[in-house]
Amino acid sequence: MSAIVNPMEFPDIRVSRALMGALLEISDRRYAEAERTLRPAVPVERSMCHCIAFGSARVLLAYLYLQRNRPQDALSELAPVLAECERNGTPGLILQEGAIMIPLLRLAVERGIHPAFAASLLDSLGAGEPRPVRLPDTGETLTPREVEVLRLIAAGASNRDIAERLVISERTVKVHVTNLLGKLRVSSRTQAAARARDLRLV
Structure with a gap:
C-alpha cells in the first residue's frame, strides 16, 4: 500500500x-x-x-x-x-x-x-469493569472475568473469539467456561446464554 x-x-x-x-x-x-x-x-x-x-x-x-x-x-x-x-x-x-x-x-x-x-x-465507552454477580438460586458468585466471558458467550463468541477479545489464552477461556457451566448449573453454552439473559447480564 x-x-x-x-x-x-x-x-x-x-x-x-x-x-x-x-x-x-x-x-x-x-x-x-x-x-x-x-x-x-x-x-x-x-x-x-x-x-x-x-x-x-x-x-x-x-x-x-x-x-x-x-x-x-x-x-x-x-x-x-x-x-x-x-x-x-x-x-x-x-x-x-x-x-x-x-x-x-x-x-x-x-x-x-x-x-x-x-x-x-x-x-x-460503557465498558467499565464488570462487578461480581451473586447467583441467588445457588449462592455462587461469578467473578468479573466470568461475567465478561458469559456476556461474550451470550453474544455467540467462540473460545477463540473470547481469547482475542480479552487478550487471554484459549486454555484460560476453557477454564472460565467450565467454571461458568458449573456455577450456573447448566451443561451447554446455549443454556449459559439463556441464564445470562435471565440474570439481565445482557
Whole structure:
C-alpha cells in the first residue's frame, strides 16, 4: 500500500488515506500489509498532532498488534497517545475510535499504563469493569472475568473469539467456561446464554 508516499498531498490527508487502507487490510486479515501501511504514518502523526482528529495511526497500529498477540508492542504505541490525551484534556480523540479501544484500554489498566485515565475512558465507552454477580438460586458468585466471558458467550463468541477479545489464552477461556457451566448449573453454552439473559447480564 503506497498510501503515505504522495508528497503533493497535505500530511493529514496522507495519514487519513493510510488509515483507510490499513482498515481494509485489517478487515481482510492482511496484517503484515496493514503494518507496512501504518508505519510511515506514525512519524507524520507525531509531528502534526492535529492529524489525530481524523483517527490515530498509533491507535490503529496498537489494535493491529493486539490482534496479532503482541500486547507489549500494542502498549508501546498506545501509551504515548494516552499520555498526550490525558495531558491535553482531550479524551474524545480516543473515544472517537470506538469499540476497538476497549481491549486496548483494558490492557492498559491491567498493565498500569495511565490506569485511572484508561479506566475513565472505559466507563465513557460503557465498558467499565464488570462487578461480581451473586447467583441467588445457588449462592455462587461469578467473578468479573466470568461475567465478561458469559456476556461474550451470550453474544455467540467462540473460545477463540473470547481469547482475542480479552487478550487471554484459549486454555484460560476453557477454564472460565467450565467454571461458568458449573456455577450456573447448566451443561451447554446455549443454556449459559439463556441464564445470562435471565440474570439481565445482557
